[in-house]
Amino acid sequence: MSGYVVNTPSEQKEMLQTMGMESLDDLYVSVPEEARLKELHIPEGKSEFEVSRDMQSKADKNMVYKHIFRGAGAYNHYIHAIVKSITSKEEFLTAYTPYQAEISQGVLQSIFEYQTQMCELTGLDVSNASVYDGAVAAAEAIFMVQERKRSDVLIADTINPQIRTVIETYCESRNVNLITVKSNQLSMNLDDLKEKLNDTVAGVLVQSPNFYGIIEDVPAISALAHEHKAKVIMHTNPIALAVLKNARECNADICVAEGQPLGLPLGYGGPYLGIMTATKDMMRKLPGRIVGETTDHNGNRAYVLTLQAREQHIRREKASSNICSNEALCAMTASVYCAAVGPKGLKQVACNSASNAHYLASELKKIEGFELVSDKEFFNEFLMTCPVNPNTLIKKLSLRGILGGLPVGDNILWCCTEMNTKQEMDQLVNTIKEVL
Amino acid sequence: MKLLFERSKTDRAMNLIPPCEVECVSFDDSLLRKEPLRLPEISETDLSRHYKELAKQTHGVNDGFYPLGSCTMKYNPKIDEEIASLSGFTGIHPLQPEESVQGALEVLYETKQLLDEITGMDDMTFQPAAGAHGEYTGLLLIRKYHQSRNDTERVNIIVPDSAHGTNPASAVMAGFKVINVPSNPQGGVDLDELRKAVGPDTAGLMLTNPNTLGLFDPNILEITKIIHEAGGLCYYDGANLNAIMGRVRPGDMGFDCVHLNLHKTFGTPHGGGGPGSGPVGCKAFLKDFLPSPIVMKKEDGTYFFKTPEKTMGQVRSFYGNFLVVVKALTYIKSLGREGIIEASSNAVLNANYLMNRLKEYYDLPYDEICMHEFVLSLEKLKHETGVSAMDIAKGSLDYGIHPPTMYFPLIVHEALMFEPTETESRETLDEAAEIFIKLRKMADEDPEYLHQAPHNCMIGRPDEVTAARKPVLRYSFENE
Numbered sequence: 001m002s003g004y005v006v007n008t009p010s011e012q013k014e015m016l017q018t019m020g021m022e023s024l025d026d027l028y029v030s031v032p033e034e035a036r037l038k039e040l041h042i043p044e045g046k047s048e049f050e051v052s053r054d055m056q057s058k059a060d061k062n063m064v065y066k067h068i069f070r071g072a073g074a075y076n077h078y079i080h081a082i083v084k085s086i087t088s089k090e091e092f093l094t095a096y097t098p099y100q101a102e103i104s105q106g107v108l109q110s111i112f113e114y115q116t117q118m119c120e121l122t123g124l125d126v127s128n129a130s131v132y133d134g135a136v137a138a139a140e141a142i143f144m145v146q147e148r149k150r151s152d153v154l155i156a157d158t159i160n161p162q163i164r165t166v167i168e169t170y171c172e173s174r175n176v177n178l179i180t181v182k183s184n185q186l187s188m189n190l191d192d193l194k195e196k197l198n199d200t201v202a203g204v205l206v207q208s209p210n211f212y213g214i215i216e217d218v219p220a221i222s223a224l225a226h227e228h229k230a231k232v233i234m235h236t237n238p239i240a241l242a243v244l245k246n247a248r249e250c251n252a253d254i255c256v257a258e259g260q261p262l263g264l265p266l267g268y269g270g271p272y273l274g275i276m277t278a279t280k281d282m283m284r285k286l287p288g289r290i291v292g293e294t295t296d297h298n299g300n301r302a303y304v305l306t307l308q309a310r311e312q313h314i315r316r317e318k319a320s321s322n323i324c325s326n327e328a329l330c331a332m333t334a335s336v337y338c339a340a341v342g343p344k345g346l347k348q349v350a351c352n353s354a355s356n357a358h359y360l361a362s363e364l365k366k367i368e369g370f371e372l373v374s375d376k377e378f379f380n381e382f383l384m385t386c387p388v389n390p391n392t393l394i395k396k397l398s399l400r401g402i403l404g405g406l407p408v409g410d411n412i413l414w415c416c417t418e419m420n421t422k423q424e425m426d427q428l429v430n431t432i433k434e435v436l
Numbered sequence: 437m438k439l440l441f442e443r444s445k446t447d448r449a450m451n452l453i454p455p456c457e458v459e460c461v462s463f464d465d466s467l468l469r470k471e472p473l474r475l476p477e478i479s480e481t482d483l484s485r486h487y488k489e490l491a492k493q494t495h496g497v498n499d500g501f502y503p504l505g506s507c508t509m510k511y512n513p514k515i516d517e518e519i520a521s522l523s524g525f526t527g528i529h530p531l532q533p534e535e536s537v538q539g540a541l542e543v544l545y546e547t548k549q550l551l552d553e554i555t556g557m558d559d560m561t562f563q564p565a566a567g568a569h570g571e572y573t574g575l576l577l578i579r580k581y582h583q584s585r586n587d588t589e590r591v592n593i594i595v596p597d598s599a600h601g602t603n604p605a606s607a608v609m610a611g612f613k614v615i616n617v618p619s620n621p622q623g624g625v626d627l628d629e630l631r632k633a634v635g636p637d638t639a640g641l642m643l644t645n646p647n648t649l650g651l652f653d654p655n656i657l658e659i660t661k662i663i664h665e666a667g668g669l670c671y672y673d674g675a676n677l678n679a680i681m682g683r684v685r686p687g688d689m690g691f692d693c694v695h696l697n698l699h700k701t702f703g704t705p706h707g708g709g710g711p712g713s714g715p716v717g718c719k720a721f722l723k724d725f726l727p728s729p730i731v732m733k734k735e736d737g738t739y740f741f742k743t744p745e746k747t748m749g750q751v752r753s754f755y756g757n758f759l760v761v762v763k764a765l766t767y768i769k770s771l772g773r774e775g776i777i778e779a780s781s782n783a784v785l786n787a788n789y790l791m792n793r794l795k796e797y798y799d800l801p802y803d804e805i806c807m808h809e810f811v812l813s814l815e816k817l818k819h820e821t822g823v824s825a826m827d828i829a830k831g832s833l834d835y836g837i838h839p840p841t842m843y844f845p846l847i848v849h850e851a852l853m854f855e856p857t858e859t860e861s862r863e864t865l866d867e868a869a870e871i872f873i874k875l876r877k878m879a880d881e882d883p884e885y886l887h888q889a890p891h892n893c894m895i896g897r898p899d900e901v902t903a904a905r906k907p908v909l910r911y912s913f914e915n916e
């Protein structure tokens with residue numbers, strides 16, 4: 001028997017006796033007899049040694065690829081040792097939401113710093129303290145732009161299909177009418193956008209770089225949307241913002257992103273981080289926690305959770321969102337990551353990732369049957385044709401310890417980051433030539 | 437203390453990434469960022485010290501007693517962290533082929549089996565990333581169920597007035613109207629009012645049992661029966677499961693679906709606000725509506741993902757907060773059958789012990805055996821001395837205790853809600869009791885001192901009014 005109960009059976013008995021009780025069962029008198037569980041059918045507890053061995057064997061059954069050329073929403077970036085060292089500190093790890101500001105200044109300040117960094121990256125005025133992931137951030141952003149007389153939301157068909165599914169699930173119960181804008185050469189078709197824009201459109205959601213890695217013309221999309229007073233939600237990759245136009249330069253009103261590339265491990269999909277920033281006029285529509293700066297009664301700088309009148313614990317059914325727990329430690333991770341790499345380092349990560357992707361694309365193009373599906377500019381992912389069944393090729397690569405790109409129909413979506421060395425990319429190309 | 441940005445010096449960066457080995461890409465100028473990127477430039481020494489300072493100003497479970505009601509701040513075992521850090525879990529891509537992640541699928545499958553047994557449910561999704569996210573998912577299950585039967589008049593979700601704030605907020609997000617029902621004098625659901633509230637428009641009920649007063653509703657079987665007879669479904673808010681796991685199951689109380697907070701009941705840390713994990717379990721008749729994908733096991737022992745037939749879609753990308761599930765599985769395996777019961781029983785024992793130590797000194801509005809938490813009312817104290825629940829809570833900060841939850845549930849005035857959890861010793865409870873008794877005496881002798889508390893923390897009480905009226909939500913650079 002294991003467990004982390006402190007009091008010994010004899011201490012438990014003494015405590016019960018102080019209350020005139022004999023056994024732990026006496027504590028459950030209010031539970032109706034017929035509802036009580038007779039026996040819990042799960043295995044007996046194990047020693048830490050046994051549990052550790054058991055869990056290690058599960059971990060060992062997973063294939064950890066040394067060479068990863070797959071992204072599509074989860075990116076393999078280098079995580080500096082200092083990031084894990086800081087975020088595994090017990091104080092940060094085990095604290096609750098910082099309701100009690102006087103003993104939570106550390107967590108609160110770190111979120112304030114995170115908010116500032118996200119504003120700097122995206123160029124927008126305000127950031128919340130995180131939501132669950134990038135897909136949920138996109139869904140929540142749609143609710144921010146929804147208005148009584150504007151129930152239509154235009155959504156690019158070049159968005160990551162998983163994000164699309166999450167948005168559809170969220171919108172089904174919220175009277176949002178989702179309208180798909182067609183694409184041309186894997187980027188938004190601006191003529192189709194023009195046609196679909198009118199005064200019932202609340203917002204336009206576009207991902208850039210989009211699912212296929214293509215950099216969308218967000219400034220042009222914003223200009224068209226704003227003619228109809230529709231808001232623009234830009235979903236992006238935070239790494240890309242170090243070199244590409246940020247949300248402000250694109251004239252977007254809300255910026256959302258999957259924060260995983262900022263120091264979070266692939267971790268089979270989570271925990272990840274939903275980044276949300278917005279222009280100042282949308283501040284009170286942001287969901288979730290927000291930290292603000294103030295002073296204590298002695299005039300010392302202090303941080304608190306603020307604008308709580310939006311939130312569920314105050315507003316209940318009238319809250320802007322139901323979010324309570326968020327991804328605070330992931331936000332801190334992103335913040336430590338950004339501080340560790342600094343502005344030049346982040347640009348280097350972005351530049352290396354994009355340059356590697358362009359190198360790989362040019363090398364793959366030399367093989368017959370591998371062609372870029374679109375000639376538009378891409379960041380660190382690109383969709384390419386494949387002369388054989390993509391799944392067959394990917395399986396063959398897997399046997400050589402390479403996680404190839406993601407099969408998308410008859411094509412493959414390739415991805416590079418700064419982790420892919422030139423040698424590794426050349427190896428990939430040679431391997432493909434061999435196994436084709 | 438300085439902000440990261442105030443420690444920044446140009447070019448004081450760390451050397452982390454090698455230069456590009458291939459030709460550097462040159463994007464068209466129209467695509468490029470022109471705005472400066474003002475992230476901090478900082479040495480590793482300064483970065484390390486910065487966060488060390490911040491850690492010192494953060495109270496975690498390991499810094500002292502943390503009886504924050506409704507949050508189950510139990511000790512977070514170290515082994516769980518170590519296991520979740522194994523590269524076999526952290527280094528796998530969520531879109532890897534199923535055959536290359538059998539260990540990960542096994543984690544999801546085994547955890548599902550264990551939690552289904554603990555809750556009395558038949559299937560489960562791990563996609564929800566937090567408790568409120570789970571509530572939302574559970575309500576979408578209910579919505580889908582009624583839709584599948586063309587029973588579209590069912591638009592009301594019944595929520596007791598003692599419920600967590602997330603309950604009504606989640607119901608509205610899922611497209612329902614909220615009907616509040618009052619509590620009876622014993623703190624449970626008022627059955628007559630419940631009977632009046634149900635009808636052909638009832639989609640379901642959201643309930644936590646034990647409720648937010650820390651009381652197990654003895655009428656629970658009658659409550660779920662009333663809802664079912666009206667054609668509604670019953671949703672169990674698992675925030676308070678720590679009191680009853682291994683003793684009684686939501687499925688046996690008549691609930692049709694349930695969310696769990698792995699970051700409360702199953703020992704995973706809260707991270708200063710997250711990440712949590714809010715898996716949703718349901719009875720067999722709802723499983724076809726679960727979010728996609730669901731992990732399954734073949735006869736040959738291999739695992740695979742399946743899209744449920746009438747799936748609601750997805751509430752998050754991929755499979756939820758997977759690494760949190762790894763920690764929870766490690767925890768459940770460590771505790772096992774007896775450990776689970778031992779944990780819940782001792783959570784309840786510790787709460788009752790502390791409640792009995794304090795009830796002579798503070799008003800206990802519902803004086804009966806509590807579950808894992810209890811609620812004191814300081815209404816009379818405030819009337820007599822001017823000392824409020826907030827003052828006592830802030831006073832406890834000076835003694836290294838994280839205060840109980842304040843002003844919740846809303847049906848108790850000047851409420852303080854204590855949840856000691858099972859991982860605290862009798863000595864800790866005795867010490868805490870002495871401190872709260874001392875604070876009670878102080879309320880008579882020196883109320884002003886308590887109004888000004890805390891006195892020994894990094895900061896005094898912050899000015900929250902100005903924070904909300906004139907929001908400063910980011911650092912401003914001097915040259916702006």
